[in-house]
Amino acid sequence: MTKLTLPLLATLTALALTSGVALAGSEDVVVENAWARASIGVNRPGAAYMTIRNTGDEAVTLTGISTPLAMMPEIHESKTNAEGVSSMAPAGEIAIAPGEAAELEPGGLHAMLMQLQKPMTEGDSFPLTLSFSDGGDIAVDVPILGIAARGPDG
Ligand SMILES: [Cu+2]
Incomplete structure (x- = not known):
């Protein structure tokens, strides 16, 4: 070990911190x-709900979610048709305009937690980690x- 080691480490640490910062928006x-309902076992998927608010002045796009709780987490959207039959499908990417919020709530957008790893x-x-298009x-x-x-209050 030489005396050059410490400044080098400090430089590398600073670089690592800088590259971990989001580029813009998110x-x-x-x-x-944020809240979720308790599940009965692991055979059926769970769901989580929250408000995702964009307080900045640039649009942001939610591109995906991940959690150690579920092998296949995905943003879904539930819809009810004219006959009153509800169904759900992957919602894809969710764009959130500046000052707006995406509401994940029962009957609408939700974080579907498929293949639960435990009850x-x-x-x-x-x-739960939300990923955005800016990295x-x-x-x-x-x-x-x-x-x-x-x-969220029960
Ligand atoms: Cu779903």
């Missing part, structure tokens, strides 16, 4: 009121509410 995203137990929480990620801790919860 650093202004704020996630509010979702009331009182626990799990990490930024936002990690959220999602509290698990009761099996009959309808909103």
Whole structure:
């Protein structure tokens, strides 16, 4: 070890920190009121809900989600047709205009958690990472509410 080592390490650390910062847009995203319902076992998918707010002045695009809780997490959208039959499908990328928010709520957009790795137990929480088109990620801790919860307050 020479005395050159420390400044070199400091430089590398600074570079690593700089490259971890989102390029534009997603650093202004704020996630509010995240919640999920407890599951019965792992055979059926779980779902998580939240408000994803763009507080910046550039549009942001949510491109995907990931969590260690589920092998196949995906943003879905539920729709009800004129006959009252509801169905859901992958929502693709979600663009959020400046000052706007994407609402993930029962009956609409939701984070579908397919292939659960363990049951979702009331009182626990799990990490969920949102990825954006500018390369930024936002990690959220999602509290698990009761099996009959309808909103972030239960
Ligand atoms: Cu779904």
